[in-house]
Amino acid sequence: MDILEKLQILSGAARYDASCASSGSRREGPACGTGNTSSSGICHSWADDGRCISLLKILLSNDCIYDCAYCVNRSTNPVERASFTAREVIDLTLDFYRRNYIEGLFLSSAVMQSPDQTMERMVMVAEALRTEEQFGGYIHMKIIPGCSRDLVRKAGLYADRISVNIELPSQASLQRLAPQKHKHAILEPMALIGREIATSLLERKASRRAPRFAPAGQSTQMIIGASPENDFQILRLSQGLYKKMNLKRVYYSAYVPVIADNRLPVLAAPPLLREHRLYQADWLLRFYGFSAEEILSDDAPHLDESFDPKTAWALRHPEFFPVEINRADYATLLRVPGIGVLSAKRIVAARRFSRITPEGLKKIGVVIKRAKYFITCSGRSFENPDQPPALIRQRLLLGESSEAPMSILPKQLVLPGLIA
Amino acid sequence: MNRYLYDGTADGLLSSIAWILEEEPDPEKVTLAKRMDTLFEEGFTISTDATLAESLFFRLKQHAPDAAHTLYSFMLAEKEGMETSLLHYVSLAFKHGDKVKGYLTHPAVRDIVNVAQKAGRELHRMKGLLRFEKLQDGAYLAKMEPDYNIIHPLAYHFSSRLRAQHWFLYDVKRRMAARWNNGTLQFGTIEQFTTPALSEDEKKVQALWQAFFKTIAIPDRKNPRLQKSNMPMKYWKYLVEKQGE
Numbered sequence: 021m022d023i024l025e026k027l028q029i030l031s032g033a034a035r036y037d038a039s040c041a042s043s044g045s046r047r048e049g050p051a052c053g054t055g056n057t058s059s060s061g062i063c064h065s066w067a068d069d070g071r072c073i074s075l076l077k078i079l080l081s082n083d084c085i086y087d088c089a090y091c092v093n094r095s096t097n098p099v100e101r102a103s104f105t106a107r108e109v110i111d112l113t114l115d116f117y118r119r120n121y122i123e124g125l126f127l128s129s130a131v132m133q134s135p136d137q138t139m140e141r142m143v144m145v146a147e148a149l150r151t152e153e154q155f156g157g158y159i160h161m162k163i164i165p166g167c168s169r170d171l172v173r174k175a176g177l178y179a180d181r182i183s184v185n186i187e188l189p190s191q192a193s194l195q196r197l198a199p200q201k202h203k204h205a206i207l208e209p210m211a212l213i214g215r216e217i218a219t220s221l222l223e224r225k226a227s228r229r230a231p232r233f234a235p236a237g238q239s240t241q242m243i244i245g246a247s248p249e250n251d252f253q254i255l256r257l258s259q260g261l262y263k264k265m266n267l268k269r270v271y272y273s274a275y276v277p278v279i280a281d282n283r284l285p286v287l288a289a290p291p292l293l294r295e296h297r298l299y300q301a302d303w304l305l306r307f308y309g310f311s312a313e314e315i316l317s318d319d320a321p322h323l324d325e326s327f328d329p330k331t332a333w334a335l336r337h338p339e340f341f342p343v344e345i346n347r348a349d350y351a352t353l354l355r356v357p358g359i360g361v362l363s364a365k366r367i368v369a370a371r372r373f374s375r376i377t378p379e380g381l382k383k384i385g386v387v388i389k390r391a392k393y394f395i396t397c398s399g400r401s402f403e404n405p406d407q408p409p410a411l412i413r414q415r416l417l418l419g420e421s422s423e424a425p426m427s428i429l430p431k432q433l434v435l436p437g438l439i440a
Numbered sequence: 441m442n443r444y445l446y447d448g449t450a451d452g453l454l455s456s457i458a459w460i461l462e463e464e465p466d467p468e469k470v471t472l473a474k475r476m477d478t479l480f481e482e483g484f485t486i487s488t489d490a491t492l493a494e495s496l497f498f499r500l501k502q503h504a505p506d507a508a509h510t511l512y513s514f515m516l517a518e519k520e521g522m523e524t525s526l527l528h529y530v531s532l533a534f535k536h537g538d539k540v541k542g543y544l545t546h547p548a549v550r551d552i553v554n555v556a557q558k559a560g561r562e563l564h565r566m567k568g569l570l571r572f573e574k575l576q577d578g579a580y581l582a583k584m585e586p587d588y589n590i591i592h593p594l595a596y597h598f599s600s601r602l603r604a605q606h607w608f609l610y611d612v613k614r615r616m617a618a619r620w621n622n623g624t625l626q627f628g629t630i631e632q633f634t635t636p637a638l639s640e641d642e643k644k645v646q647a648l649w650q651a652f653f654k655t656i657a658i659p660d661r662k663n664p665r666l667q668k669s670n671m672p673m674k675y676w677k678y679l680v681e682k683q684g685e
């Protein structure tokens with residue numbers, strides 16, 4: 021099989037992996053070598069689905085001995101199999117990098133003979149790139165659950181970011197859909213990576229020559245909609261991962277029905293809107309000071325389809341509003357629907373010079389389409405301040421101020437008997 | 441209200457600003473424009489002084505590094521007709537330091553920051569969208585037609601990234617080129633550009649990239665609108681993955 025065919029098979033198999041980030045690491049790169057990384061990350065192209073292409077995202081092999089129900093590469097699915105040699109991956113990476121197609125390599129793999137054997141071959145690629153080829157670009161490596169601690173440690177020394185996929189949001193779902201993967205084989209390396217990153221940071225404070233360990237941190241990914249967990253469970257899991265395991269990112273990947281399996285729900289289409297809402301809620305956790313318990317509850321465990329999670333929260337908390345633009349602190353401004361990190365910072369910066377008037381708000385580029393129901397500006401309100409939330413709800417829904425509509429609203433159908 | 445003129449060069453612009461800040465009691469009350477040499481043109485022409493221009497930039501960099509960065513990005517845009525705004529912006533930057541970037545309610549600050557942001561955005565975008573082709577002699581060449589004059593900062597970016605290879609950047613419209621070889625970076629202009637022959641394996645590598653580009657997109661999620669807003673069509677001309685579309 022020639023390299024073009026292999027590339028098609030092994031990048032096609034990797035495309036459902038959501039993470040593409042190439043940020044969070046600054047690597048000077050060896051003096052005589054090729055490549056460095058930039059802390060803000062660089063997109064090199066945008067694919068036909070609109071997603072940023074930053075890394076050469078491929079599997080080392082799709083020849084899997086496992087049989088996870090949701091995966092195209094499962095051993096019982098008759099797809100064409102291919103595996104790269106280490107040399108092929110190295111050459112592709114360098115050829116693409118030298119032409120500025122990519123920031124670096126994202127390497128994952130199906131389980132070939134065993135977790136250890138697979139991980140060993142992946143580490144070999146990274147090691148050769150770093151040592152023999154003096155490659156200083158970005159490397160993101162997946163950890164194969166069940167591989168030895170030594171290999172995890174080695175991976176962290178060569179890669180900028182490493183990640184272990186949680187795959188499914190609960191142990192029960194994992195058991196049912198990915199019977200060969202065990203919860204502890206996923207959580208244990210995550211904890212190990214967390215500890216190694218923390219130690220490396222400490223050591224590098226003491227000496228800049230201490231080795232770096234995954235300087236861009238660790239991330240994980242879970243599949244949304246292949247199992248019955250609700251959004252509240254998922255968000256609480258993410259919150260725990262951010263707080264306790266110190267993860268940089270949790271990625272959510274809408275389940276794309278690739279093969280029929282009676283353990284899987286029948287979906288008309290991938291639950292894209294749900295994925296979108298989860299990302300929005302995830303932002304609220306990471307940058308807006310919200311907790312999972314503020315966004316959802318046991319009584320209302322699903323994210324609203326019609327409103328983004330911040331607007332939904334605001335509509336449930338009329339007592340918090342209106343917020344006065346000239347007085348509210350940064351954290352409070354961030355709670356206003358339609359005011360993001362950038363707008364909140366601009367407001368705080370502009371207030372230093374003079375009081376902000378409604379016109380001034382427009383001048384500094386703050387869009388008030390959504391915010392107008394929730395703010396006052398120098399005591400003036402944009403809308404009648406006594407509108408009941410139900411009315412605001414309606415106006416937001418019908419009015420000019422609703423978000424661009426998602427063209428498809430996939431409804432999830434769950435097969436009877438699936439919910440444990 | 442005093443009106444000042446300068447010769448239209450970048451050095452002239454910066455040195456007039458330096459001169460005005462030194463001599464005028466209230467620089468925010470005067471205007472500055474490019475000299476047109478028309479018959480009834482009014483105003484006092486300030487002569488150009490490159491050292492004055494340079495020292496202004498370095499003083500600003502010490503006093504307000506972020507504002508100096510904005511000034512640098514603004515200059516990449518080579519915008520005419522905004523000299524007075526720039527003068528007021530620099531004056532405010534010396535007065536308020538880096539906090540000036542938050543003073544978006546001031547029209548001069550807003551105008552300068554806006555233009556600087558656009559140029560900065562294109563520079564960042566180009567760091568990703570530039571495409572090198574390997575030539576027969578083993579060197580690499582990247583052609584581009586950016587809106588702003590970003591070849592200098594772009595070349596510095598690649599000089600710390602693609603250190604081990606010999607490469608050229610070429611701004612087709614401005615006929616400007618940058619060259620990196622054996623650890624030195626040079627800039628110049630090219631009067632007669634003839635496209636050199638490509639290396640033998642170049643088309644093969646390009647085909648691999650095109651194949652990767654096609655397969656990495658999720659077929660059920662085609663979204664050309666999003667693709668175009670992230671990667672405007674004006675950049676497609678030199679994108680290997682967008683050839684033949």
Ligand code: SF4
Nearest residue numbers: 084086088091094130
């Ligand atoms: S181990 Fe990975 S590649 Fe193999 S079937 Fe499971 S999800 Fe697919």
